[in-house]
Amino acid sequence: MVAKLFRSASFLSLTLAAPVIAATALPASAAAQSETRAISDLGDGLYRWTAGNYHSFFLVHDEGIVTGDPLSKEAARWLRGELRTRFPGKPITHVLYSHNHPDHAYGGEELDDGATQFVAHELAAQAWVLTKAQVRMPDITFADSFTLALPGGDHVELQYWGTNNGRGSVSMLMPEHGTLHVVDWITLGRLPYLDLKGYDVVGAIASIRAVLDDVEFSRFIGGHADMGGPEDVRRSLAYLETLHEGVLDGIIAGQSLEEIQGSLDLSEFSDLKMFDEWHDDNIAGVYRQLVDNEYLQMRPEVSTPE
Ligand SMILES: [Zn+2]
Incomplete structure (x- = not known):
């Protein structure tokens, strides 16, 4: 026994x-x-x-x-x-x-x-x-x-x-x-926390891509959520990339935050924990960062929503 x-x-x-x-x-x-x-x-x-x-x-x-x-x-x-x-x-x-x-x-x-x-x-x-x-x-x-x-x-x-x-x-x-x-900055099996306080989303995407390119590992231990392997890190990166690009394209197209929350389809990631609870907050967090940190609405080609 x-x-x-x-x-x-x-x-x-x-x-x-x-x-x-x-x-x-x-x-x-x-x-x-x-x-x-x-x-x-x-x-x-x-x-x-x-x-x-x-x-x-x-x-x-x-x-x-x-x-x-x-x-x-x-x-x-x-x-x-x-x-x-x-x-x-x-x-x-x-x-x-x-x-x-x-x-x-x-x-x-x-x-x-x-x-x-x-x-x-x-x-x-x-x-x-x-x-x-x-x-x-x-x-x-x-x-x-x-x-x-x-x-x-x-x-x-x-x-x-x-x-x-x-x-x-x-x-x-x-x-x-x-x-x-x-x-x-890498969290497996779960969405990033609420509205991404503390994050630099653009920097996180760049960092995770670099880690996946440069580091050989088979097991990942995060500070939150699940353990996993490189495939799970890739999936976590894919979520951040999809979230970021969706919000970015929405802002460039002149959409408001509410319009992006209503139209951005992230359902391919709905199996991740806290998806229903946090995906609108995640969108709001990326929106805020792109407006505040990346000055998206200061670009001449981007129109501010009415
Ligand atoms: Zn933490």
């Missing part, structure tokens, strides 16, 4: 539907009370961990543990306790920030073991200083890419692709695990 359970667990992680091996709630606030906390074993020392609608990862190496975003003070404190129990004697050697947004980056101090090195893109660090964010500031910043070589042979390669969502957003590739981790 035990052997059978183990076999089915490893099969599940191979098919990317990772088994949840722990779900303990130790809430510190009312908001955290109903939050699901879980750790999924992906094999070979790599884990995804979850707090509510948020995901991060950790990677166990010969001399300690590397984690991704802390997610929140409460979530990070919970994770620290789990790591102490599961991996006694293994310190957290590094915390790798994905981008500047506080709902992913706060709580890092709970993961600080004294010698822990915190790493972030320089634009994330700059934003935290300029906005007086209460983030455990990084010890290491970088401009383009940063490779962390771990005792035991694993690597984590952080790469900046330009603006896409938030400031200083990077991808994290673990080549020995065939795994890519991206937070917020």
